[in-house]
Amino acid sequence: MKKKPSHVSHYRDVRGKPRWRFRRVGFPESQTTEPFGSEAWWTWYAAASLAQPKPVAASRSTPGSIHALGVAYYASADYNGLRPTTQRTYKGIFDRYRDKYGAKPVALLEPRHIRGQMDAMAATPAAANNMLKVLRAVMRFAVDRGIVRTDPTSGVRMLRYRSEGFHTWTEPEVAAFETKWPIGSKERLGFDLLLYTAQRSGDVRQMTVHQVRDGRVLVHQEKTGQLVDIPLHPRLQTSLAAHKIEHLALLTTKYGKPFTEKGFGNWVSKAAERAGLPSHCSAHGLRKAAARRLAEAGCSAHEIMAITGHQSLKEVERYTREAGRRNLADSAMKRIG
Known part of the structure; x- marks a missing residue:
């Protein structure tokens, strides 16, 4: 045989x-x-x-349950049309929701239930709002497919709270990192790529040698699909020239492998910690620092967007407003000297 x-x-x-x-x-x-x-x-x-794999959790999904809704949503064009990073985010959030409420019938879900679930998450309002955002997407799908008659997220409001988001690196913090990690070190190259391209950490960790050519940096942003074409900053050019790059990727782990999303963030934070900086100095904070520098240099919101790839003026205008207030304050104090 x-x-x-x-x-x-x-x-x-x-x-x-x-x-x-x-x-x-x-x-x-x-x-x-x-x-x-x-x-x-x-x-x-x-x-x-060659048969199609069974949908995740299909075996535990009672028809009409929130579990079953998740199975249907993950197999839908709505979900599969999202960008991979958005898919991972949505799935992580909705799977956590299913772990708590998956056995319940989706047809019995009402706005009062969702409000109560959000009240229970009042200590983490950002997480509560993210849950509501994903639920809205899933319930739109459920209404469109006739799974439920009405959208239970309709009329449910986001929790209000104040947050500055990720900490924006200050100039003393930037200087402290540069002092600890000189030109030529891998940590400095990662730092300079973040600060002098103003890109998201997910795009920086995946940058290849082919994206830096003819004095420019080309980035097809993973999150938005936006193509960013920016000039190569002289300081970044010096940093690249001083570092021996032996792989297709500009940044790799000590084993020569590409960084994972979590691994890259931890690597930057650990390098900042070794430079004596507080724990709030993150990879994303360097993107914000780059936007702040552009605003303080007098760049318009649209000029900043051309560098960062932001698609909404709302976030970028905050940087220009803060820089404008600072410049006005400096001008005002000079008048009373």
């Missing part, structure tokens, strides 16, 4: 007839009575091994 392929076993049924069974975790089971090695047998095996 020829060696049988993976995920296949054979047995005899109650009538003594030989049967072949295909079993693979996450895939539908399939059986055949075709003789092993025949053309019909291999046709069966090919179909079984």
